[in-house]
Amino acid sequence: MLGFSIYLNETNDTISKKINHMKSHGFSVIFSSINLPEYNKVQVDDKINFLLSIIKNMGMKLILDVNNVTVNEYSIIEKIAYFDLTSQVYLRLDDGFSLEKIINIAEKNQIVLNASTLTTELILELEKQNLDFTKVLACHNYYPREDTGLDEKYFQTINKQLRNKKIKTIAFFGNSDATYARGPIFSGLPTLEIHRYSHPLVSAINLLEKYNCDYAILSDLGLSNEMLDQFDYYFCEKTVLLRVTEVNFEFQAELLSTHCSRNDISKNVIRCQQSRRRNNGVIRADVYPKARVVGSVTLDNENYLRYMGELQITKIPLAADRRVNKIAQVIDEDLELLLYITSGRIFKFKIV
Structure with a gap:
């Protein structure tokens, strides 16, 4: 499940537009925090009420980050009850909550615990209190400072332990643009x-x-419309959408067709299984064949005999070949997505 973040120093109009926009692209969970030091009390109080009213009207889920002070200071539990949102709002309980307080809040509210501090000992104590773990999520932190993000093996170990207890997990991805x-x-x-400088979709x-999280939440301010289209294609249509430049418009119709990767995966290139059947005419060889960098989109020409018309994307640098015409180039930002054009995967190109 996909989510995104709302920061309470944004205007109500910005928040409303952002929620509508992200929901239209399949993002169904909102993460927000009232613990950030730059917020003032009046601002937060107003924004919480506004956010809860939107959540109620749009049927979305909200994960609200609170601590032992702010949960009382802003009467969060009372507000959730007032808006009748106990089934839609999860309270992420930051540090400072006693075991007794966690149990008390969990009696009438869905809660999210900090995955990094949710020790085996605490889980055992919660089990003794008969806490229903089907109503509990575990949320990892995000890490603004370079080099401080979690190690993958540690992350996998924590998630495996949580899954064994039937606790669903949440993690964040950013957008360093x-x-x-x-x-x-x-x-x-x-x-x-x-993931610090990875493509957000990757x-x-x-x-x-790969890591079997139940929720992946965008922690930065947003995504471009082009990236949101890529999310739509992947999660709604199971299709990898690649942005391309350096287009040879003679072959635009073929380029913009829907492609499917062959089931037998090649080491050096991605091969389209339908393209040779689609291209019935003669494809003349380029006078000056081009070297193929990673992400080159190519079409075999008449010199490749029965392979003429085969569309490929290079996964490694390859030398120029008089039998191969380069017709486009996947942009650098999307090269990571080539890894996800797996056996039988649908893929498409968008000219930018």
């Missing part, structure tokens, strides 16, 4: 260090499919 990165460090807000796929 200057337009959307949140300050003051502006280096992305990932849970895993390997990070989300990894969290959900």
